[in-house]
Amino acid sequence: MSMMDGFLTALVIGPVFIHPEKWMWHIVGDHEKRAFIGTKAQ
Numbered sequence: 001m002s003m004m005d006g007f008l009t010a011l012v013i014g015p016v017f018i019h020p021e022k023w024m025w026h027i028v029g030d031h032e033k034r035a036f037i038g039t040k041a042q
Contacts, residue, residue: 003027 011017025032 007023
């Protein structure tokens with residue numbers, strides 16, 4: 001949960017929104033990225 005709090009804080013402070021596609025895989029890892037490929041969410 002603290003990562004999400006940090007993300008929300010950065011949104012308030014920072015002038016630029018970074019889409020989750022750019023940063024999410026660095027946090028959750030490549031295994032989850034491979035599981036995500038081919039889903040409707042893609």
